[in-house]
Amino acid sequence: MAATWKRTGDLRWVNAAEQPSAPLDSTSDTTGLEEAAPTRIGVNRRGAITGLAAGVTAMVAGTGYWMHTRRDSAVTGIGERRILRLPNGALANLNTGTEIAWRIGDTLEIWVERGEIAIQLAGEGASRAVLHAAAIRAELAGGTYNLRLFDQGPRLAVMAGTAIVVGANGFAETLRANEKLIGNASGYAKAPLSSEERAQVDAWQRGEIIFDGMKLADALDEFNRYLSEPIRLADPAIGAIRLGGRFRTEDPSGFLQSLNDGFGIASRRGDSSILLYQQ
Secondary structure, three states: OHHHHHHHHOOHHHHOOOOOOOOOOOOOOOOOOEEOOOOOOOOOHHHHHHOHHHHHHHHHHHHHHHHHHOOEEEEOOOOOOEEEEOOOOOEEEEOOOOEEEEEEOOOEEEEEEEOEEEEEEOOOOOOEEEEEEOOEEEEEEOEEEEEEEEOOEEEEEEEEOEEEEEOHHHOEEEEEOOEEEEEEOOEEEEEEOOHHHHHHHHHHHOOEEEEEEEEHHHHHHHHHHHOOOOEEEOOHHHHHOEEEEEEEOOOOHHHHHHHHHHHOEEEEEOOOOEEEEEO
C-alpha cells in the first residue's frame, strides 16, 4: 500500500528517465524528434484520506491495476514518419502506416499493432524492453532493432543487441546481432540478416527506399506503402522487369522518371492512381 501511495501521489517517477540518448544510428534522420508524453498518474490525496478507512484496500487494488494496464499510443499515416523518445529514454522510429502502444512498469513494454518500427535501447534508463507483435514476445537488451509486420507474419531484425523471442506452439529462440526472425503461417525461423536488409532498414529511416534486382510488381508494393496515390500496372506484363536504385519515398517522380529513362515505361494519372504502361 505504501509503495502504491508513493507512486500515485508523486509524479517524479514517470519523469526520472527522460535523459537525452543517441540517434538510432549515425545516418538516421532525427528531424522532428518528439518527446512522448509520459503517463500521468495521480489521485486526490484529501479525498483518498477521507475515504481511507472505508475503502483503502479497494483503492489500492484498483489504482494498481489501472497503473499497470494504462497504455499510451502513437500512429503514423500513409507517408508519415515519427521519431519518439519514450519516457524511459528509448527511441522509437515509426515508419509509414504504423500504430504502436507502450507503458512503463518495471520495464518498458511496446505493442506493435501494424506497420514498422525501429527501436534503440541505449543508456541506463533504456537498457531493456519487452516487444509484443502478432503472436511473438521479445525481450530486448540494449541495442537497435527493427520490426515489420507483413501480412504473412512478423519480421524482427537485430542490428545490435540480443532478443529472446517466444511465440506460438512453444517456439523459443535467441537472436543476436545480424540475425532476424521470420514468421509466417508455417511458424517461425531464425536466419542471417543480409547486408542488403540492413541497408533497407537504414534507408527507410532516412526517407528512402532501395531496390536491388527486385521485380517491378514487388517494387510497387513496397513504394505504395508510402503513397496516398498508389502506382499501378496498366500492363501486367511489365511487372516482371527487375530494377535497382535508391529513391525518396515522399516523391515518386524520380522513380517514375527512372522507369521511363531506363525501361521505356511511361506513366499517366488515372482516377485515383498512377498507371504504368510500356511505350
